[in-house]
Amino acid sequence: MVSDLLGEARVLATGPRRILGITGPPGAGKSTLARALVALLGPCAVLVGMDGFHLLNEELVRLGRRNRKGAPDTFDARVYVVALNRLRSGGTVHAPDFDRVADAPVPDAITVPGSVPLVVTEGNYLLVDEGAWAGVRPLLDVCWYVDVEDSERLRRLVDRHHAYGRSVTDARAWATGSDQANADLVARTRGRADRVVTAAELDATLAAAGREDARRPEGTAGVC
Numbered sequence: 001m002v003s004d005l006l007g008e009a010r011v012l013a014t015g016p017r018r019i020l021g022i023t024g025p026p027g028a029g030k031s032t033l034a035r036a037l038v039a040l041l042g043p044c045a046v047l048v049g050m051d052g053f054h055l056l057n058e059e060l061v062r063l064g065r066r067n068r069k070g071a072p073d074t075f076d077a078r079v080y081v082v083a084l085n086r087l088r089s090g091g092t093v094h095a096p097d098f099d100r101v102a103d104a105p106v107p108d109a110i111t112v113p114g115s116v117p118l119v120v121t122e123g124n125y126l127l128v129d130e131g132a133w134a135g136v137r138p139l140l141d142v143c144w145y146v147d148v149e150d151s152e153r154l155r156r157l158v159d160r161h162h163a164y165g166r167s168v169t170d171a172r173a174w175a176t177g178s179d180q181a182n183a184d185l186v187a188r189t190r191g192r193a194d195r196v197v198t199a200a201e202l203d204a205t206l207a208a209a210g211r212e213d214a215r216r217p218e219g220t221a222g223v224c
Helices: 002-012 030-044 057-063 077-089 131-135 150-163 168-176 178-187 199-215
Strands: 018-023 045-047 093-099 104-112 118-122 142-146 195-197
Touching: 002 018, 002 030, 002 118, 002 142, 002 199, 018 030, 018 077, 030 045, 030 118, 030 199, 045 104, 077 093, 077 118, 077 131, 150 168, 168 178
Parallel strands: 018 118, 018 142, 045 118, 142 195
Antiparallel strands: 093 104
8 A cells, every 4th residue: 555655656756857746625634645755755855735825814814714714715826836837847946834833824935956856735725627726737747635534534623723722612613614615625626636545545654654764864864
């Protein structure tokens, strides 16, 4: 199982710059899988997540959309597409990251050197075919969809929101309200993915990443 995911990623991390997309509903494990793959690939890959392209909270308040943060229109999809185009060019690119503690994007926090052959990008809406989001899929060489049981996904979301300061009641309300509305939209894009990643494959990849991290000497990152 793990050899399939990691093996496919390693094939992509050869030759000219390629982009691997990882999508799925909120709480599926997209970010976790993306981080694990990048850790396993070392200097051959860099992660540029979709969350860095969130609109600022102040802008969401102005638009009356603060209570739906995470919905498709609360991101700057056009800027995300521009960034993906630049990443495909193979040159050095600076991209934003997202600070979950501050709940805000951090401009130019990620540097992608031109020598890195694989960019991994993850987010909910990579396969949405409406509006500016429709420009994302053509820029991805491969796109995976992470699929887990709804009960497990909901548990993860409640735990995440609670960890970042919401009460358990508020965390569950957000997970079953705003997050679920987004999940329903994302679920309709599943059929456009190149492959579906199961919970077992996700767990195996995370276990491999943990073993590799334990074996790797401190301060080393491997060779691409």
